[in-house]
Amino acid sequence: MKKYIKFFMTGALLALSIGCKKDLSLINKSAYTSDTYFTSDAALNEAVVATYAGLLHNGMWAREWYFTFDLLGYDAKNNQPLVGDLLQLAQYNYGPDQNQMGQIWSALYQIIARANVVIDRAQVWKPDPNKPIEATHQTQYIAETKFLRAYAYFQLVNLYGRVPLRTKYITLPTPADINLGRSPVADVWAFIEKDLKDAEAGLPVSYSASESYGRATQGAAVALLGKSYLYEKKWALAQTELTKLTQAPFSYSLAPVYNDLFDDPNQNNPALNPETIFQVMNQKWTDWGVGNQYYVFGGQETWGGKATHSDRAQEYGWNDWNNVLVTTTAVKAFTYPNPVTPAVNYVDPRAAFTFYGDAASGGQTQYCQQCTPGVPPIAYPYASKGYAWLKYEYYNKQSSFGGPQSGINGQVIRYADVLLMLAESYIQQGNTGAEPLALINKVRSRPSVNALLYPSLGSQANAMSILMRERQLELTGEQSRYFDLIRWGIAKQTINSERQIEDGTQPFQDKNLLFPIPLAEKNANSAVAADISGDWN
Secondary structure, eight states, X not given: OOOOOOOOOOTXXXXXXXXXXXXXXXXXXXXXXXXXXXXXXXXXXXXXXXHHGGGGSTTSTTTHHHHHHHHHTTSEEEOTTOOHXXXXXXXXXXXXXXXXXXXXXXXXXXXXXXXXXXXXXXHHOOOOTTOHHHHHHHHHHHHHHXXXXXXXXXXXXXXXXXXXXXXXXOSSOOHHHHTOOEEOHHHHHHHHHHHHHHHHHHSOSOOOXXXXXXXXXXXXHHHHHHHHHHHTTOHHXXXXXXXXXXXXXXXXXXXXXXXXXXXXXXXXXXXXXXXXXXXXXXXXXXXXXXXXXOOTTTTTTTOSTTOBOBSHHHHHOTTTTOOEEEOHHHHHHTEEEOSSOTXXXXXXXXXXXXXXXXXXGTOBOEEOTTSSTTOOOEEOOHHHHOSEEOTTOOTTTOSOOOSSOBOXXXXXXXXXXXXXXXXXXXXXXXXXXXXXXXXHHHHHTOTTTOOOOOSOOOSHHHHHHHHHHHHHHHTTTTTOHHHHHHHHTOHHHHHHHHHHHHHSOOOOOGGGGSOOOOHHHHHHOHHHHTTOSTTTO
């Protein structure tokens, strides 16, 4: 089931920026207000799309998101060209004025602000009784934006802990509204759960082909709610919720070819990729003719050539900018005791789909296999390049990408992740038997991978060790490991141990368990500023 978004901005953005009504002696009767603009199905739809658009704002999926969490989770490490603020991330040498910290905060609250507008305006909108589809859309629009609002708060509470809980669209904000204090973590989680339950009830299982461009489905809400329960350590609730995705009416399954998840156009073909539950769509240099889109280096709605895309292929690409490398730690994780005969080592087949390397590591040793039909593959220059990224790259099609306009979508939630989260929910409750074993082995037995299956998981501690490795291998370079290490409570010991071996440093400090509250928020919100300890959080 595909979900990818056709981002377009229209006059809805003008209306979304209105924060108050001024008492003027002369009123422009043709100007939009929040009362006059959101009065049609089309206008509300535009506002919903504008809410999705926050996913590609600065700090999010177009560029900074993958750098931030691949570096902090130590899937990636800096190469020599990586300088400036990104290098500070790689070294855990960041503070409240770090660009990425502020950009992520700002983008997520922009999503929340827009969602609040849509939810408020859609609730007072009167659908045309002669057009039944409008009543359906009213329910859908509210559910979509509640999903997006929950997604934003999910990221905020995990990254920053206690945060201001802004739940309503306020036309005339008071100083108290502006200087809103931070809510307890438990309250934020409760709000996320409520939004996702509402979204699950209001979202369709699927959309028509003309409406399906990246919109959140019921499956996306179920997946994020189950993930929320897992992060809250509500294991039984996580098990119940995530199990839904393995049954009708849902029809998710693993993509037969692993890299169809990270390659265009196969990622958008439901026959080849039935695995994606929610993704951020990119479309290389495409002009849809419907408003300004996004350029990777910060265009947002104001400019950008009407294209949504990511710069990851160019910035991570070993034959392009080569800003980051795959860590030796990540590479070595793909070699581990054989599941059947533990006395000997086993090289996981997913290595060849994840990174370029040498034969001993299991990494891909050839590239540009399809540049010209009939021309043999080219040997990857491991001796000079070392371990480099294959995921989200184009080197199966061309020897150099050469531009910041990758059309490969960003995977936010996919079915393999759900299966592993479901397995974890069993294991965390002490069940290491048939159910979690089958889920883990299902991921390993993807047709293009066919990794050896585990005959058993053993004790709870051993089962968790296997589960942790499975998540690391399956989701390498997908901005997952940082969040996993934090929620498992092993981030400091794991990162420092790995860094000590690889580069002789131990950069992770206790304060790094949460991001610092951004300096811009401290300057703008006196209640938050007064609630910060040690100039950090």
